Amino acid sequence: MAPVTRFAPSPTGFLHIxxxxxxxxxxLFARHHGGVFRLRIEDTDKQRSTPEAIDAILAGLxxxxxxxxxxxxxQSARAERHREVALALLKAGKAYRCYATPxxxxxxxxxxxxxGRPPGYDGRWxxxxxxxxxxxxxxxxxxxxxREGEQAxxxxxxxxxxxANRQLDDMIILRSxxxxxxxxSVVVDDHDMDITHVIRGDDHLTNAFRQRQLYDAMxxxxxxxxxxxxxxxxxxxxMSKRHGALAIGAYRDEGYLPEALRNYLLRLGWGHGDEExxxxxxxxxxxxxxxxxxxxxxxxxxxxxSLNAHYLRGRDDESIVxxxxxxxxxxxxxxFSDTQSKRLLAGMASLKQRAKRMDDLxxxxxxxxxxxxxxxxxxxxxxLTADALGHLAGLRAxxxxxxxxxxxxxxxxxxxxxxxxxxxxxxxxxAQPLRAAIxxxxxxPPIFEVMEILGRNSCxxxxxxxxxxxxxxx
RNA sequence: GUCCCCAUCGUCUAGAGGCCUAGGACGCCAGCCUUUCACGUUGGUAACACGGGUUCGAAUCCCGUUGGGGACGCCA
Numbered sequence: 001m002a003p004v005t006r007f008a009p010s011p012t013g014f015l016h017i018x019x020x021x022x023x024x025x026x027x028l029f030a031r032h033h034g035g036v037f038r039l040r041i042e043d044t045d046k047q048r049s050t051p052e053a054i055d056a057i058l059a060g061l062x063x064x065x066x067x068x069x070x071x072x073x074x075q076s077a078r079a080e081r082h083r084e085v086a087l088a089l090l091k092a093g094k095a096y097r098c099y100a101t102p103x104x105x106x107x108x109x110x111x112x113x114x115x116g117r118p119p120g121y122d123g124r125w126x127x128x129x130x131x132x133x134x135x136x137x138x139x140x141x142x143x144x145x146x147r148e149g150e151q152a153x154x155x156x157x158x159x160x161x162x163x164a165n166r167q168l169d170d171m172i173i174l175r176s177x178x179x180x181x182x183x184x185s186v187v188v189d190d191h192d193m194d195i196t197h198v199i200r201g202d203d204h205l206t207n208a209f210r211q212r213q214l215y216d217a218m219x220x221x222x223x224x225x226x227x228x229x230x231x232x233x234x235x236x237x238x239m240s241k242r243h244g245a246l247a248i249g250a251y252r253d254e255g256y257l258p259e260a261l262r263n264y265l266l267r268l269g270w271g272h273g274d275e276e277x278x279x280x281x282x283x284x285x286x287x288x289x290x291x292x293x294x295x296x297x298x299x300x301x302x303x304x305x306s307l308n309a310h311y312l313r314g315r316d317d318e319s320i321v322x323x324x325x326x327x328x329x330x331x332x333x334x335x336f337s338d339t340q341s342k343r344l345l346a347g348m349a350s351l352k353q354r355a356k357r358m359d360d361l362x363x364x365x366x367x368x369x370x371x372x373x374x375x376x377x378x379x380x381x382x383x384l385t386a387d388a389l390g391h392l393a394g395l396r397a398x399x400x401x402x403x404x405x406x407x408x409x410x411x412x413x414x415x416x417x418x419x420x421x422x423x424x425x426x427x428x429x430x431a432q433p434l435r436a437a438i439x440x441x442x443x444x445p446p447i448f449e450v451m452e453i454l455g456r457n458s459c460x461x462x463x464x465x466x467x468x469x470x471x472x473x474x
Numbered sequence: 475g476u477c478c479c480c481a482u483c484g485u486c487u488a489g490a491g492g493c494c495u496a497g498g499a500c501g502c503c504a505g506c507c508u509u510u511c512a513c514g515u516u517g518g519u520a521a522c523a524c525g526g527g528u529u530c531g532a533a534u535c536c537c538g539u540u541g542g543g544g545a546c547g548c549c550a
Contacts, residue, residue, distance in 0.1 A: 008550090009550090010549085010550045012549080012550070042550060043550095044549090044550075045549060045550065047549095048549075048550085049550095102547095102548075105547085105548090109546090109547095112475090112476085113475050113476080114475080115475090116475060116476070117475090117476070118475090118476045118477065118546070119475080119476070119546060120476095120546070140548055158478090158479070161478065161479080162478090163477065163478070164477080167476075167477055167478090167546085168477095168546095169546090172547090172548055174548090175548040176548060177548080179548085181547095181548070181549090181550090182549070182550045183550090185550095186550090201544095202479075202543085202544065202545095203544060203545070204545090204550095205478070205479075205544075205545075206477080206478065206544080206545040206546070207545080207550095209478095227479090229479085229480080229543085229544095230543080230544075232542095232543080234485085236542070236543080237542095237543085264486090267486065267487075267499090268486065268487095269486085269487090270487090271486080271487050271488065271498095272488095273488065273498085274487090274488065274497070274498040274499080275498090275499095276486095276487095276498075276499050276500085277499095293480095293487080294479070294480060294481095295479090295480050295481065295542095295543090296479095296480075296542090296543060296544090297485085297486060297487090298485060298486080299485095299486095300484095300485050300486065300500075300501090302485080302500065302501060303485070303486065303499080303500045303501080304500095305500090306499085306500055306501085307499095307500085309512095309513095313513080350512090350513095353512060353513050354511065354512045354513080355512090364511095410509085413509085414509095426509090427509055428508095428509045428510080429509090430509085431509035431510080432509065432510065434509085435509075435510060436510095441510090441511095442510065442511085443510050443511040443512085444510070444511075445510095445511085445512090446509075446510085446511095447509065447510075448509085
């Protein structure tokens with residue numbers, strides 16, 4: 001039977017990096033086995049769920065290229081079904097009404113802790129006569145969990161994990177207001193959605209034991225579990241929403257490519273020999289949850305950067321210019337003029353080789369976007385000494401008559417430096433001030449390439465701007 | 475506190491008893507290339523947490539210690 005996986009985020013926050021990886025693994029597992037990958041939004045907490053978060057999750061998934069199959073299931077829409085199952089459990093004597101107050105509950109927890117017992121509900125209403133129910137208290141429905149024996153799950157990642165039933169208390173399946181709890185809804189939904197493989201974060205491992213009890217009580221087949229280790233921050237602590245894990249949109253905004261993020265996330269906790277750069281096709285072909293390691297990995301931006309740089313270099317120039325334009329319009333700045341796009345396109349091959357992220361690329365591309373008067377940074381100004389300006393003046397005369405292909409520009413400059421200047425200069429002695437004068441910076445793509453792309457008029461204009469003493473160092 | 479899980483270079487990992495003098499990648503350092511920066515390229519730095527077993531032989535198996543992480547809500 002083809003597996004059915006699901007990604008089930010709760011829209012109480014945005015899609016963060018850990019969730020993205022969980023989604024990736026579910027996606028890859030389904031695709032690898034020719035199965036189905038479904039999406040369920042767990043929005044049962046009405047207080048904390050927001051439509052913005054839902055949109056962000058869907059957008060994040062789409063951006064990452066993790067397309068799900070079939071309709072999105074909203075858990076909130078299924079509350080009636082969850083209630084029905086809870087009531088059936090109650091009727092079958094596998095659940096019971098509990099009238100314990102929140103105060104009693106905290107007391108129980110504290111006492112259990114003090115006595116070295118597992119904290120939790122003590123089962124005081126488990127076998128009590130409902131006739132003793134206090135008046136005016138709306139009860140919750142608790143699952144009558146087995147007290148003897150143990151629960152075992154054969155986790156695809158964690159292996160066989162066992163827990164004694166006495167560690168598990170009688171969980172609430174229906175709140176006093178009649179709404180179903182997460183623990184209960186998940187089981188009902190996973191069953192109803194025919195989920196065969198539950199791949200999720202390791203923080204759910206202990207939930208799996210309680211959920212297993214529920215499956216058994218209902219007589220439902222238990223899905224295969226795979227609890228993947230969490231992603232930790234650089235400090236080794238859990239990378240949760242509250243510890244500032246970045247929303248997936250932030251990665252996009254900072255200029256990461258979805259393919260780079262996918263590759264990075266895939267390699268976090270999973271490997272395939274010495275392979276580092278893994279295409280989507282290879283990922284689908286090679287991935288198996290069973291190969292996911294058990295130890296949590298730390299998130300490393302530097303490695304992500306290098307992967308991103310790799311994929312950036314591999315992108316075709318047109319798509320990068322389009323991306324650049326999209327970033328601009330997203331900021332409300334309007335697109336590029338024809339001249340600008342033409343220049344960017346011409347210079348992109350060199351530009352992309354020098355960037356790690358889209359935001360790097362963006363600032364580097366200002367050479368081709370800036371209008372006169374361009375700004376000169378401190379280091380550029382420092383290069384434009386009186387001597388240097390003297391050389392540039394000499395060079396300018398030759399440039400006037402020079403062809404404007406990059407090779408010709410280099411030949412002209414070399415000729416000036418090595419033959420005309422007195423005493424002769426090394427090419428760099430002229431090329432560096434030239435770069436500063438043309439680009440306003442000490443670093444740039446190859447200067448003759450920049451000049452060719454910028455064109456004769458722009459270059460001469462910038463050169464004159466410097467030569468006229470509008471830029472000089474003290 | 476109770477329970478569960480984990481442990482190879484700084485980081486991500488390869489490694490399923492001899493192939494390991496522990497491999498790759500990122501980072502870092504140095505050389506080469508070079509008009510700058512980058513790319514590329516060559517070389518280098520750097521790890522089996524510790525202690526006991528088992529075995530002819532252990533990074534790999536077992537036990538313990540230490541260290542780390544996670545779960546214990548009428549949140550999901």
